[in-house]
Amino acid sequence: MARPRSFDPDDVLEIARQMFWQKGFQATSLDDITAASGVAKPSLYAAFGDKNALFLKVLDRYHDGILGWAERVLAQPGPARDIIRQWLIGFIPYCSGEKGQRGCLSINSATDGSLDQVELRKSIERYNRRLEELLRTRLRTDRAQFRKGFDPDITAHTIMVVHAGLLALAHQRPDSKQVKAVIDQVMSLLA
Amino acid sequence: MARPRSFDPDDVLEIARQMFWQKGFQATSLDDITAASGVAKPSLYAAFGDKNALFLKVLDRYHDGILGWAERVLAQPGPARDIIRQWLIGFIPYCSGEKGQRGCLSINSATDGSLDQVELRKSIERYNRRLEELLRTRLRTDRAQFRKGFDPDITAHTIMVVHAGLLALAHQRPDSKQVKAVIDQVMSLLA
DNA sequence: TTTATTATGTACTTTAAAGTACAGAATGTG
DNA sequence: CACATTCTGTACTTTAAAGTACATAATAAA
Numbered sequence: 046m047a048r049p050r051s052f053d054p055d056d057v058l059e060i061a062r063q064m065f066w067q068k069g070f071q072a073t074s075l076d077d078i079t080a081a082s083g084v085a086k087p088s089l090y091a092a093f094g095d096k097n098a099l100f101l102k103v104l105d106r107y108h109d110g111i112l113g114w115a116e117r118v119l120a121q122p123g124p125a126r127d128i129i130r131q132w133l134i135g136f137i138p139y140c141s142g143e144k145g146q147r148g149c150l151s152i153n154s155a156t157d158g159s160l161d162q163v164e165l166r167k168s169i170e171r172y173n174r175r176l177e178e179l180l181r182t183r184l185r186t187d188r189a190q191f192r193k194g195f196d197p198d199i200t201a202h203t204i205m206v207v208h209a210g211l212l213a214l215a216h217q218r219p220d221s222k223q224v225k226a227v228i229d230q231v232m233s234l235l236a
Numbered sequence: 237m238a239r240p241r242s243f244d245p246d247d248v249l250e251i252a253r254q255m256f257w258q259k260g261f262q263a264t265s266l267d268d269i270t271a272a273s274g275v276a277k278p279s280l281y282a283a284f285g286d287k288n289a290l291f292l293k294v295l296d297r298y299h300d301g302i303l304g305w306a307e308r309v310l311a312q313p314g315p316a317r318d319i320i321r322q323w324l325i326g327f328i329p330y331c332s333g334e335k336g337q338r339g340c341l342s343i344n345s346a347t348d349g350s351l352d353q354v355e356l357r358k359s360i361e362r363y364n365r366r367l368e369e370l371l372r373t374r375l376r377t378d379r380a381q382f383r384k385g386f387d388p389d390i391t392a393h394t395i396m397v398v399h400a401g402l403l404a405l406a407h408q409r410p411d412s413k414q415v416k417a418v419i420d421q422v423m424s425l426l427a
Numbered sequence: 428t429t430t431a432t433t434a435t436g437t438a439c440t441t442t443a444a445a446g447t448a449c450a451g452a453a454t455g456t457g
Numbered sequence: 458c459a460c461a462t463t464c465t466g467t468a469c470t471t472t473a474a475a476g477t478a479c480a481t482a483a484t485a486a487a
Contacts, residue, residue, distance in 0.1 A: 046454075046455045046456065046461075046462060046463080047453085047454060047455075047461080047462040047463035047464075048452070048453040048454050048455095048462075048463050048464040048465080049453075049454065049455095049463085049464075050463090050464070050465095051453090051464075051465075066349075067349060068349045068350060069348055069349025069350040071262040071350045072349060072350030074443080074444055074445080075444075075445070075446085076443090076444070076445095084465090085465060085466050085467085086445085086446075086447090086466090087446090087447075087448095087464085087465070087466075087467095088464070088465060088466085090445095090446070090447080091463090091464075091465090095445080095446075096444095096445070096446090147349065148347055152347060152404055153347045153348070153349060155404065155405075155407045155408070156339055156343060156344045156347045156348070156404060156407060157260055157344070157347070157348060158257075158258060158259045158260030158263060158338065158344060159259060159260040159262045159263030169408075170408060173405070173408065196421075199414075199417045199418065199421055200421065202414060202417070202418060203398075203418045203421050203422065205401075205405070206398055206401035206402055206405060206418050207394075207397055207398060207401055208401070209400070209401040209404040209405050210396075210397035210398055210399070210400040210401025210402075210404065211397055211401075212404075213343050213346065213347060213400040213401065213403075213404040214346075214364070214396070214397060214400050216346045216347060217346070217360075217361055217364065223390075223393060226390045226393070227390065227393060227394045227397050230387075230390055230391065230394050230425060231394065231425075233425065234421060234422075234424065234425070237431075237432060237433080237484075237485040237486060238431080238432040238433035238434075238483085238484060238485075239432075239433050239434045239435080239482070239483040239484050239485095240433085240434075240483075240484060240485095241433090241434070242434075242435075242483090265473080265474055265475080266474075266475070266476085267473090267474070267475095275435090276435065276436055276437085277436090277475085277476075277477090278434085278435070278436075278437095278476090278477075278478095279434065279435060279436085281476070281477080282433090282434070282435090283434095286475080286476075287474095287475070287476090
């Protein structure tokens with residue numbers, strides 16, 4: 046009954062994600078996204094709202110991607126230690142070398158002082174809470190695999206800290222072997 | 237032989253540091269710094285160069301402050317483990333609660349995609365290299381205090397990762413007890 | 428006291444990017 | 458076909474902030 050959209054919103058979100066991830070929120074203009082996607086500004090505004098709203102949608106998408114993957118990996122059968130190690134190893138391509146330079150979109154956003162919108166903070170907090178919950182649940186469930194006195198809650202949080210640290214330092218493009226060595230060393234806490 | 241400066245450059249750098257740290261590079265305008273310091277823009281330009289150059293000076297100052305403190309703490313006599321623990325504990329006020337929200341100026345800058353100037357990257361890399369070197373040197377020197385097979389180099393890097401992780405997650409204002417628990421757990425790697 | 432020199436403050440220009448007005452195009456329906 | 462409806466593209470306005478021109482003020486030296 047009316048003119049249909051000439052683009053797939055999901056494609057645009059994907060393009061926007063790449064640009065925001067690479068250049069950051071501030072340095073990515075809507076003109077950039079228009080140029081890369083071929084979708085003019087009025088259409089972007091109609092489909093996603095203003096720049097903040099667009100970024101929030103992109104970030105939520107990013108979060109969902111990582112959470113979905115974490116859920117799949119951490120639900121696998123086997124020793125919790127091996128599973129969590131496997132999960133961390135999976136981040137190595139994003140924590141080292143060329144690709145590592147952009148770091149993590151979520152952490153980049155969390156550390157960006159100019160982005161202190163309430164919605165954004167909530168999204169990031171929710172993401173961190175969920176991720177930590179996945180780790181905690183797994184460690185609690187498999188608690189019997191560890192030493193007496195093992196604390197699943199603190200350990201889950203420590204893994205979150207290491208994870209964040211690796212992705213924060215990723216901007217320096219460390220060597221993947223070094224990242225792996227850190228993961229291996231930290232994994233010795235799971236005993 | 238000429239009109240003297242009416243302000244102390246160091247005072248301005250201190251004010252600029254607070255503003256950049258709180259609001260980030262992009263969101264802090266020179267007009268903000270002018271308003272806070274009482275120094276007009278042409279004077280800022282004459283004294284520090286453009287905004288990027290000013291920020292670089294601020295960041296170097298910040299780095300020097302932390303490095304100086306780390307040198308002092310890590311040179312103290314005593315078991316390396318206790319000394320390094322003390323050093324990490326010293327960050328707790330900056331990793332938790334209200335004050336933690338701004339995180340670390342260096343990490344905030346490293347994760348800011350819009351700040352990919354060469355000079356800036358160099359400054360941050362140099363800072364990280366020096367900090368890690370202080371840790372590594374101490375761990376190597378006191379290597380005899382640890383188990384057979386203890387690797388000072390990897391351990392120094394792991395501590396850097398944890399340090400970065402704590403400061404990246406600081407933006408969520410975690411509880412100081414939780415931060416302390418993570419530090420204590422990680423310290424068990426030094427044995 | 429005059430002069431050379433550098434700092435300061437006002438007010439300007441420039442630029443980049445967010446956001447929008449509006450005319451016209453593309454569809455489904457009667 | 459004609460119409461209601463929503464989308465699209467061009468071109469505009471607005472705003473915020475970086476950077477600067479210029480007249481003036483403050484000092485040290487001669």
